[in-house]
Amino acid sequence: MAEAAAQTVLDNISQGHLECPICYCRFKDPKMLDCLHSFCLNCLVEMMRKQKTEAKKITCPVCRKETQVPDEGLQSLSSSFFLISLVDEINKQEQLLGKSVTSSAPCESCEEGQEAVSTCLDCKENICKKCEEAHQFLRYTKHHRIIPAQDLDKSTVAPTDLTKTVAPKCRKHIKQPLCFHCETCDTLICLMCAATEHRSAEHNFIGITDAIESFRKSVTDILQTFEKSKEQFASNEDSINHARKRLQKKLAQARSDISAQEEAEIAKIRNKAKLLTEKVDEIGQERDSEYEKALKHNREQMERADQIVTAVNDLMRQADDIELLELKPKVMHNLEFQKELKCEPAKVDMAFIGVKCQDVVSDTNLGEILLNEKWHLKEEFGKEGTGDGKFQWAAGVACFSNGDVVVTDVTQKRLSLFTSNGQFKTSVDQGTDSNQLENPWRVGVNCDDLLFVTDEDKVKIFDNKLQFVREFTPSVDDAEGPSKSDLSGIAVDKQRVAVIDWGRKVISVHNLDGSLIASTSNHLVRHYIAMSNKERLIFTNYKEKRLMCVDLKGNEVFNVMTVLNGKPAKPTGVLCDDDGSIYVALHCGTEGDIDEVHQYDSNGAFISTVAQGLYNPLGMAFTPAGDVLVACRHSVKIFERM
Template identity: 25%
Template sequence: MTSKKEENNSHGDELRCGQCHKPYRDPRLLNCLHSFCMECVQEHVTKNKWKRSLLCPLCQKEMLIPKDGLSTIARDFYIKARQEVGKLTPTSECDMCQEKEFAQSRCLNCDVNLCRTCKEKHCSPESDQVHHFLEFVEQPVVTQSKPHPSTKLTQMSYCNKHPDQEISIFCTKCKINICANCKEEKHGAHAVQETANMAKSIRGSLTHFLGAIKEYLPEFEEFVKQVRKGQKELDKDLDNTIKDIQARSKFLQREIEKISQQVISEVKEKHKAESDDLNKEAKNIINSYKSIATVAASAERILKIGSDINVIESSKRIQKRFMQVEDELPSLSRDSVATVGFVPGGLKADSLPKMFGQISKGEIALPTLPVPWGIRVAKEFEMCSIGGFKVKSAADTVQAIAPISDTEAWICSGWGSKDVYLYSITGERKKKVTLDIQVDHMCVTPSGEILVSSYEDKYIRKINKEHVVCDFAIPHLYPGGMVMTKRKELFVCAVDSYTTRRASHSYRCLMKMSEYGMNIDEIDEDGDTVLFGAPYRIAEAPNRDLCITDREEGKLRVIRIDQEGCLKFVYTGPKEVKTKQPFNPLGLCCDRGNNLLISDWGNHCVHMVNGDGQFLGFILSQKDGLFKPNAMSLDKLGNLWIGDGNATVRVYKYGKRDY
């Protein structure tokens, strides 16, 4: 069972040690990111007699004990900063200078407040020690006219080879932090970044990972609550069972007592009847005995003390009385008296326990551990926001995005719009093109031209590299989503009407066209199986499979086929995860690993599905600011562009994590 201390700590103050449950004293950070008091770590190692490595008391991950001893385990300055934030205020004075200047920072290694001048002296390049500082940073607050001071943990680190140089550069090839002199001497040909920029990129990547963990924690917490509820129910069942057993015991005792009293009453009644009869017999016998005994005594007195004359005179009377004695002897009406006894009832070895009752088996359903899909995806895939901008001030749906590079994309927002815009990743509008058709979808040709389909008119227009609009194709069906394959074949989602309910006479297919707009083939069935109800968007996978979102009424789904029209799988949403709203797929794209990314309008998220149609997780969700995602596209660099229902485009660095 979970102890009360553990239970309190699981929901308690993060500034309390997970071992002693008290405020941290000299907190140390283990490799597994769990922190404990230095004293608690020492006691833990001593108790288990570990020499070379130790196991974290919380997660049991192994960590090598430093050669120089436990005291060299890294201090957790992040916790210490939280603990000592109250010791640095805007009115705190410097502890080092005599001028009593206001302190701007606090050295967490030396526990002193420092003004700007004293800080520079304190962390001189000649010092071998790395100092960690809690510093003021100005955070503007909208509701206040003056900046609002807050604190941040900083660190002054100098190069070991060049003690007068502060480390401020990150070598992306060697993956180490260096100073400016090191860059010139040994890393001149290597790609480098400012440590601030590298840290910003890492923060972006890990923040998404952290978001996935934090998003999972409420589900995990609910799981813990349900497990604890099960524990309480288990204990409650034990108490109730014991009460039932005791109640059964008392019941049987009462019933046995009733039977006992009934048998005793019956015994007494039978005994009384026999006793009354015997008492009558005994009374007669006693009376007879007394009578005869009295006659004998009287006759004996006469014979012993009487005179001769009295004896002679009484002889006839005495003799006569003696003759009557035999007639007075009692005669018994029966020769025996019935006695009352008790014979215990038959009792087999197991009859009493069976009569008492047996232990029954019940069941308390334990909750199912929620699957950490977000963590699994974030663990394998990197998702870092690198851009975001509004296409329109008013809320509108971005229905088409066609990246032409890793920094630019053509975008259309608003159903019925005839305008498409070229935007940079920073949100700069570079070009506007107005067409004579209402835009449904766009795609990029291998040569960099833009194809535009119209859901109202049976047209596909082309925007060439000079941004001139010209005809491309006039299909006999209404065109929707399009993709130009690496083989320069255009596949178009095509319908005979834009109703999403397919009738018996409806015709819905993929049109296959040449790079010049000539119709080559149409895919509508796999044998006798009708493939499409209302094909909407299409993407090509690296293995040349085609993935299509199908928005047939009542059958929203994603279909994967090969280019011959053979069905691979149908995805209708995750079976392992319960979503708030029904699966509502719109845009989609395929990454280099053959994974399918699908925008889910109703649940404000992006599904990731592998090449076999198995749900891997949600790679983006509402926690990332996603609102009714629709258009999706991957640029050549692998960046993911997403347009939503709020006229907003977001761009993410996307790909496998590099460990």
């Protein structure tokens, strides 16, 4: 039973790792191409015969990458010493297992029932004399290892100790062991080489141990860069998919708008409606095709990169130090692919398509196709003052599911509630009672219509009528900076609450009941924060003019400067859409209605301008319809997408 299990393991190893991808037989004199794939020398020779005689390159049948054939021929390609030694060991271990042929054993290769006289180790079959001759005649089996029956019964082959390493000899000075690596020539040398060809000052050679340590570090650094690239590709794929879904929604909305206008104009516009719909579909298909191409390009890039990474990892894990250093030029050449990686970004601007309908009685066409998303001011309420519905400094804003808007006034220390069209309903002012507010600052509403308000060192929670519900105090033991808390920013999603403690320079993430999920220290946090659906925290720094993103562990994802009219601008409020898009309010630093709201993609790249002509925009929020609320010091503005 034990011998059968051992034989099964050896068979699996041979089939999975020791068979040539060309002949599907166990490797014989394996040679390695530049792409790190190995093949039998005879198989490569046979491939070259089928090519043009003047060909100087050989194409890998696995990855199709070309390898320059040395002037001395294919036999001068690097030998895969690890595969050679492993094949030899597997062969010896198979013999030790005593896979014997008895005198009465029949041939397993033919149906004539002849007595088996040999065993083919590659076919793993007992064969008769005729089958043995046929093996030697056929091109695909003539290199198979055939052992006479009596030899298999002799367990005289001792297992090889793979832990012992024999130092390879120098190719020029065959009696000298290789002991140095010339960094200048990127090759292994012996003492004689060091004293002759490599003795000049321009040659820098070091011991093999130091060389392999440096080589392994270089490979590790590059592989880590690969991992970061994979993360970026995954992030871009999410953004592309979100944009693609949004495109479909916009296409549906565009068709709906066209149909509505079509019904209004009745029969005389039906033909024009059909033509316009076809045009919308055509553009939508073209853009969807662009997204498909982007996804395909990114996946192909990473598939190719993964092939290289897999080959390099296998080599780094399995080969010995000497072999690694001999193969270093090929490995590093393959890793140069990292520099060629080009991630196709999510073109969020292409995800918008709409229709601007017009009076077709006088116009030639039913409507105009809008290829770029535009915003316009839908509603504005509030003015400067101290009474109900007036603001001295509107800083925070949020919206309930019924459209009601809640606004914080940091000067009056007041929380006010308005209808969706700006009619004042009620307010909560500063008070001494524990249920009242001391210094309301930022606000956020979750899907259950609970209002979360930062108030000094506490987060207070109200319902959609501004009735107090409960409170919690964020507790972060590892916070840096002053010990006094100053909760200055808050963001809420379906299940979590993110809080900025400006006093302690900490971002903490909590469950809705206030229990801590994670926290991270960051000296750049100030007043505004948003949470994305990618487990990321996005915040701004007004003083440093930066838009930043970190994961829940505090690792930086991006850190970009915000710009307005070609000059660095001061960011305040920040929002994050379902597709990962980021909206940021920007101050140009001078007086007047010249501030703006900009849109960025999920990687911090600028997309477009959402709103212009603002005065001191601070907090922002989405309405249930997807409009953007902006607290502009003395008023609240509502912008909708066109």
